[in-house]
Amino acid sequence: MDKSIRKIVIVLIFIILLPALFFAVYEINSLTSNERIIEKIYNNQVDVILFSVNQFSEDIVNSWRSKVRAVRDSKNQTSIQEDLRKFIHQNSSVKFLFFGDSTGINTIFKDEQNPSTDLDKIISDEFISNKIKIERLYNYSKEGYNKIEPIPIDLMDRSVVISIIETGNRKEIFGIGIDPHLFVKQILAPKIQSVGQNEFIISVFSKNDKENIYSTESINVSNIQNEKDLWLLPQYSLGIVLKGGTIQSLVKDRAETNLVLLLLLIIILFVGGWIIFRNIKKEIALAKIKSDFVSNVSHELRTPLALISMFAETLEMGRVRTEEKKNEYYTIISHETARLSRIVNRILNFSQMEAGKRKYSFSKVQLNTIIEEVFNNYKFHLQNKGFKFTSNPDENIPLIYADKEAVSEAVINIIDNAVKYSSEIKEVELSTGTMGELVYVKIRDHGIGISLQDQKKIFDKFYRVSSGSVYTTKGTGLGLSLVKHIMDAHNGEITLHSTPGSGSSFILKFKTSV
DSSP, X not given: XXXXXXXXXXXXXXXXXXXXXXXXXXXXXXXXXXXXXXXXXXXXXHHHHHHHHHHHHHHHHHHHHHHHHHHHTOSOHHHHHHHHHHHHHHOTTEEEEEEEETTEEEEEEEOTTSOOTTHHHHHXXXXXXXXXXXXXXXXXXXXXXXXXXXXXXXXXXOEEEEEEXXXXXXXXXXXXXXXXXXXXXXXXXXXXXXXXXXXXXXXXXXXXXXXXXXXXXXXXXXXXXXXXXXXXXXXXXXXXXXXXXXXXXXXXXXXXXXXXXXXXXHHHHHHHHHHHHHHHHHHHHHHHHHHHHHHHHHHHHHHHXXXXXXXXXXXXXXXXXXXXXXXXXXXXXXXXXXXXXXXXXXXXXXXXXXXXXXXXXXXXXXXXXXXXXXXXXXXXXXXXXXXXXXXXXOTTOOOEEEOHHHHHHHHHHHHHXXXXXXXXXXXXXXXXXXXXXXXXXXXXXOSSOOOHHHHTTTTSTTOOOXXXXXXXXXXXXOHHHHHHHHHXXXXXXXXXXXXXXXXXXXXXXXXXXX
């Protein structure tokens, strides 16, 4: 690798590629951290929603407790019993009320439509087994905090909560038997709907058999990943699911999307670095080619100028004794002047081409006429160089719409290349003909040929093949570039058939004037 190219690669690695890799590593770590934060925020939000539902259920039971306490404060015992039964009747999710102490039940008010003869004994037995919890409730009450606690009772369709209620000057245990299904569907359902809104699906289900009691939308209980126990209904759970998938799946999808975008960004940076490298490499190669071009042009100009100067000086000093020799020198001066003129014109034409200022004068012309003029002008020159120069025109070709001078220049440039790169077999053939609706001129030589790799580049400006006699043959590298530009301006085609060691055939194809 060229030293300057190696430096560019190192600079690009430090400027683009290494920062891109560091940025990628940083972003990947940031993504992992961010996703953990997002998941934590989500879980906190879920906890708030679940807390809100639990708090609401406790508020409802507290409101019942306050109403019952107000009834119990009444001095009319008959009215108290009627009001309590009325309270049970008005709140369908309440199935019974009871009052007692740590030893058992003193009074119980049942739902008359669903009585249970063993209810008194069952609750009294649970009082004994939950003695510690009851004592704790009394302690809370002394501190002014009336806490509500659930107690486990072997009633499959009922849940029981107890609290301390103060009536008159004494404190007693107050309990409520709740139908959990009705409580959830009638009391909690509106609250669950409001907190769930359109973002979450919230479900209440049994912890034992996973039976779904209520859900804001249809859901498979096994898909619930975030759940909390209902405070007052411990045998039931409150589950919540994000609509459209779990937070884990959303976090995963978001992380994958971000990683894909990050990967695309890295690829773009790498591609951008590669494009910059290619362009810089191309510019360096072009600068080198231009340097070679200046050197080659200097040599190309120096040779005819030296010959013209030498032979003109010889003639001027009268050193030539015979007229024959004078004519020979005059001929050399004339040919070298023409050669010098072609070099200068080629450079000027290329300059106009690069600036987009070259203009063409199109008209209907006969291709054979152009080829004949080129042949007659170059026949003597090529024969003096030992070439066999032949022309085989097709007399029946139609007219073409072209710039006569430009077409002539294109053919001459190809002939010049044929002369430069011919070795032992010195032959150049011109021929014309038709290919469908196209008219062509073919320039064939038997020179060193062009490899497939070089055939892709020979029409690039300043490009010269890197093998064969190129090292000993000087040139500007503009000839075939000009030919390509001329053919593009004529909406024509140029094709090349060449085999190394067997010569080349350039075919210039033009559209007819019809």
